[in-house]
Amino acid sequence: MSWASANQAVAPTRGLVGRRREQRAINQLLQTARDGAGGVLVLHGDPGVGKTALLDYAVEIGEGFQVARTAGVEMEMELPFAGVQQLCSPFLGLSHRLPQPQRQALDVAFGLDTGPTPDPFFVGLAVLGLLSRAAEERPLLAVVDDAQWLDHESARAVALLARRLPAASIALVLAARQVDRSLKGLPELQIMPLADPDARALLEASLSARIDGGVLERIVVEARGNPLALLELPRGRSPAQLAGGFGLPGVPLPLAIERSFTRQLARLPDDARRLLLVAAADATGDPRLLEHAAENLEIPESMLHLLEAEGLLQVGARAVFRHPLLRSAVYGSATPDARRDAHRALAQVIDPHIDADHRAWQAAQAASMPDEDIAADLERSAGRARVRGGSGAVDAFLERAAALTPDPARRAQRLLAAAGAKRDAGDQDGALELLLSIDDELLDETERARVDLLQAQVALEQRRATDAGRLFLQAATRLERADPQLSRETYLEALGGVLAGDIKVIGGAPAVAAAARAAPPGRLPSRPADVLLDAFATRLTDGYAAAVPAYAQALELLLAMDVSDDDAVQWLSISGARNANVVALELWDDRALHLLADTRAQATRDSGALGHLHFALSFLARTQMLAGEFADAAQVLDQAQSIANATGNAQLVSAPIVLAAWRGQDLQASPLTDAGSQEAARRGWISYHYAKSVLYNGLGHHDLARDAAQEAFKLDPIGYGTFLLPELAEAASRAGDLALLENASTWLSQRTDVLTSKWASGIEARVRAFLSEGEAADRLYRQSIDHLAATSVRLELARAHLLYGEWLRRDRRRSDAREQLRTAVEKFTSMGVEAFANRAERELLATGERPRKRTAETRDDLTPQETQVALLAANGRRNREIAAQLFISPSTVDYHLRKVFRKLGINSRTQLAGRLD
Numbered sequence: 019m020s021w022a023s024a025n026q027a028v029a030p031t032r033g034l035v036g037r038r039r040e041q042r043a044i045n046q047l048l049q050t051a052r053d054g055a056g057g058v059l060v061l062h063g064d065p066g067v068g069k070t071a072l073l074d075y076a077v078e079i080g081e082g083f084q085v086a087r088t089a090g091v092e093m094e095m096e097l098p099f100a101g102v103q104q105l106c107s108p109f110l111g112l113s114h115r116l117p118q119p120q121r122q123a124l125d126v127a128f129g130l131d132t133g134p135t136p137d138p139f140f141v142g143l144a145v146l147g148l149l150s151r152a153a154e155e156r157p158l159l160a161v162v163d164d165a166q167w168l169d170h171e172s173a174r175a176v177a178l179l180a181r182r183l184p185a186a187s188i189a190l191v192l193a194a195r196q197v198d199r200s201l202k203g204l205p206e207l208q209i210m211p212l213a214d215p216d217a218r219a220l221l222e223a224s225l226s227a228r229i230d231g232g233v234l235e236r237i238v239v240e241a242r243g244n245p246l247a248l249l250e251l252p253r254g255r256s257p258a259q260l261a262g263g264f265g266l267p268g269v270p271l272p273l274a275i276e277r278s279f280t281r282q283l284a285r286l287p288d289d290a291r292r293l294l295l296v297a298a299a300d301a302t303g304d305p306r307l308l309e310h311a312a313e314n315l316e317i318p319e320s321m322l323h324l325l326e327a328e329g330l331l332q333v334g335a336r337a338v339f340r341h342p343l344l345r346s347a348v349y350g351s352a353t354p355d356a357r358r359d360a361h362r363a364l365a366q367v368i369d370p371h372i373d374a375d376h377r378a379w380q381a382a383q384a385a386s387m388p389d390e391d392i393a394a395d396l397e398r399s400a401g402r403a404r405v406r407g408g409s410g411a412v413d414a415f416l417e418r419a420a421a422l423t424p425d426p427a428r429r430a431q432r433l434l435a436a437a438g439a440k441r442d443a444g445d446q447d448g449a450l451e452l453l454l455s456i457d458d459e460l461l462d463e464t465e466r467a468r469v470d471l472l473q474a475q476v477a478l479e480q481r482r483a484t485d486a487g488r489l490f491l492q493a494a495t496r497l498e499r500a501d502p503q504l505s506r507e508t509y510l511e512a513l514g515g516v517l518a519g520d521i522k523v524i525g526g527a528p529a530v531a532a533a534a535r536a537a538p539p540g541r542l543p544s545r546p547a548d549v550l551l552d553a554f555a556t557r558l559t560d561g562y563a564a565a566v567p568a569y570a571q572a573l574e575l576l577l578a579m580d581v582s583d584d585d586a587v588q589w590l591s592i593s594g595a596r597n598a599n600v601v602a603l604e605l606w607d608d609r610a611l612h613l614l615a616d617t618r619a620q621a622t623r624d625s626g627a628l629g630h631l632h633f634a635l636s637f638l639a640r641t642q643m644l645a646g647e648f649a650d651a652a653q654v655l656d657q658a659q660s661i662a663n664a665t666g667n668a669q670l671v672s673a674p675i676v677l678a679a680w681r682g683q684d685l686q687a688s689p690l691t692d693a694g695s696q697e698a699a700r701r702g703w704i705s706y707h708y709a710k711s712v713l714y715n716g717l718g719h720h721d722l723a724r725d726a727a728q729e730a731f732k733l734d735p736i737g738y739g740t741f742l743l744p745e746l747a748e749a750a751s752r753a754g755d756l757a758l759l760e761n762a763s764t765w766l767s768q769r770t771d772v773l774t775s776k777w778a779s780g781i782e783a784r785v786r787a788f789l790s791e792g793e794a795a796d797r798l799y800r801q802s803i804d805h806l807a808a809t810s811v812r813l814e815l816a817r818a819h820l821l822y823g824e825w826l827r828r829d830r831r832r833s834d835a836r837e838q839l840r841t842a843v844e845k846f847t848s849m850g851v852e853a854f855a856n857r858a859e860r861e862l863l864a865t866g867e868r869p870r871k872r873t874a875e876t877r878d879d880l881t882p883q884e885t886q887v888a889l890l891a892a893n894g895r896r897n898r899e900i901a902a903q904l905f906i907s908p909s910t911v912d913y914h915l916r917k918v919f920r921k922l923g924i925n926s927r928t929q930l931a932g933r934l935d
Contacts, residue, residue, distance in 0.1 A: 059189075060207070067244055158186075399411075573601050727745040784821060
């Protein structure tokens with residue numbers, strides 16, 4: 019008999035008790051998908067509350083729908099892409115219709131091909147594209163049960179799918195115990211316990227005979243409205259027990275349910291329990307493996323019939339337990355020896371040429387003693403998982419490999435590798451636990467230094483600033499002998515963290531700089547990291563002027579970097595990019611700043627390093643704000659947030675806070691910042707003080723602006739002085755703080771004395787104008803405008819017109835003031851810088867002129883995503899090209915364009931350019 023053909027029909031679910039609200043929501047979702055719009059619904063609630071039954075209901079009523087179904091399995095969480103591969107398997111024949119990068123990413127992720135590690139975001143796009151193409155034929159219902167147990171990579175792909183469905187005929191229904199971060203903001207429905215009347219009706223319908231009313235009520239009370247508990251608590255009890263109420267549990271769910279399952283298992287023959295254990299030990303649910311393993315264990319086929327008759331296990335395309343808690347009960351109640359026997363039987367029947375990783379994992383679970391052969395197999399599996407992008411699996415394979423390694427020194431090395439993998443996967447606590455378990459005496463000097471470095475990076479992620487500083491310096495010092503190049507990179511990482519306020523060391527940044535200068539020199543030819551470290555160390559120890567030559571050399575190397583080189587892109591992606599930004603700002607080079615931002619964003623996008631694109635786009639948005647391109651900056655930040663949601667990257671960036679400040683929005687209440695500004699304030703971010711100074715200067719609260727800017731400026735933050743100085747000088751001037759204004763002027767002249775920059779010269783002329791009167795002040799204001807007009811820093815140019823106009827009005831030159839103030843109003847309005855536009859209007863009113871009513875442009879009616887799509891379409895891009903650029907599906911592009919046409923009152927692409935201008 020083929021075990022795959024044995025299948026028990028699912029019980030009808032249309033008669034669900036007490037679920038009218040949930041059924042209406044599912045019916046509406048399916049109808050929306052039939053109409054071509056698509057949508058998602060997240061069902062969440064306690065174990066056993068009925069989420070799976072509602073998924074079955076969706077499948078049952080989805081007449082005309084194709085069905086793709088997957089479920090997370092707790093024991094399968096270490097296997098990368100396992101959940102999403104099951105979801106996609108019915109449609110893999112359509113993969114040839116995907117763009118080549120997506121098809122390649124999908125094939126590598128699913129182990130169908132070899133190649134570079136696929137970015138999870140590309141895999142998610144491939145899943146979206148694959149299901150969208152399947153839905154072109156007829157609507158598709160995608161069902162995901164136990165989403166909380168999906169492997170990390172599958173969870174990312176499903177989250178991306180859920181957020182990109184508006185234009186596809188796909189209904190996605192997910193069931194999870196809780197709504198985690200990746201699913202936040204999606205349509206959701208909490209599945210509540212049944213009301214007592216519904217609970218009583220369900221219980222009575224499930225009983226084969228009447229029972230004592232008091233006992234029935236007690237079961238209802240014990241179950242607390244949980245449908246699974248209502249069905250399971252009476253199971254395995256004799257009529258006498260039910261009649262008298264003996265033995266009813268008084269323990270919390272889900273333990274009570276598991277105990278109910280355990281009672282049922284106790285009544286089964288030993289062979290039936292062994293078969294259930296084999297099924298529980300195999301997370302893939304492959305019926306062929308189950309059959310062959312059962313044969314090896316000499317379990318008769320009749321046991322499968324018995325389990326199906328009892329309703330405990332169904333074997334069709336997959337072996338499926340009646341409920342996930344039953345799987346847990348089966349595995350949890352077995353003895354360690356019985357579990358190892360089950361895993362061993364599975365390992366023996368898995369073909370190592372077809373699924374070496376699965377076989378290695380089963381063999382590892384079967385091992386009771388150290389075994390180098392199995393450990394080596396697991397290490398190789400970790401390597402393959404890393405190539406496939408399975409970050410969650412790498413540390414699981416390596417950690418188990420370390421546990422099975424006989425040689426203590428080799429075990430320590432594998433623990434170190436596992437700790438690094440855990441840190442890369444985001445498990446900082448797990449990484450630290452492994453690092454603390456390593457015996458330093460078994461490691462060489464380089465490995466000890468790497469332990470320090472990993473501990474430092476974990477401490478930085480956990481915001482233990484003092485521990486991070488100590489460990490970074492300890493690692494850098496140890497690496498000076500073992501790996502001088504890595505030592506210098508470690509010093510640079512430490513210095514960057516200190517400058518950003520994320521790391522604390524005794525003596526601060528100068529202490530780190532002094533240690534770095536005493537370290538071995540960098541290799542020749544010089545790397546950007548080496549020159550950057552020298553430049554920052556010189557700046558902190560010898561002053562700004564002494565650092566300018568090194569700054570210039572570093573900027574030259576950064577601009578000449580080969581962005582097609584993987585190592586270069588990886589270095590640029592986080593700390594390297596921040597340091598590159600700092601160098602351009604220190605040199606007041608606006609064009610280099612924008613070029614580095616644009617190049618980095620495009621290189622990161624092209625390389626598929628989507629985990630870092632969030633930061634690259636945030637950096638780009640900051641440069642766009644300086645250029646006055648606030649609409650573009652908002653669109654870029656919208657895309658950055660979308661990518662952050664899809665990749666699970668929740669690290670806070672400052673660009674949205676700064677954008678809100680320039681728009682004149684309350685930083686604590688702006689939808690751009692949400693809780694971000696509260697966290698930035700708590701951490702004392704320089705960006706937060708800068709944003710406050712911008713906001714208060716725009717609103718005319720110059721005392722508050724001065725205090726906020728001075729709080730950050732007194733730290734002499736490398737790079738940030740370029741942003742802070744204009745705010746500090748203006749606020750000090752308006753607040754009458756002459757001493758602070760003169761200090762700002764001196765600070766700036768130290769820069770302009772040793773560098774040539776129209777940007778710096780324009781700001782310096784403005785600051786000197788604040789300190790001057792009469793013709794001298796007039797000349798300096800005009801010089802400031804002339805200098806800034808030669809730069810791309812349009813924001814400061816508009817500011818220069820405003821400040822000159824305000825000075826002219828106070829000098830009673832109203833006609834001249836109106837000209838400058840009108841220019842300021844127009845520039846700020848076109849940028850969307852509301853607070854400063856309002857301030858310029860008030861000044862213009864004070865001259866006796868009433869400003870023209872400002873009206874929003876037509877494109878302001880479009881969402882950021884619609885605007886991006888419309889602008890690309892207006893420039894002649896085809897849907898597939900737009901989709902590739904914005905990381906969405908072609909059908910989603912078409913969906914957005916239809917909305918754009920409707921909003922703009924047009925009916926063709928040729929009309930777009932004229933309307934968007």
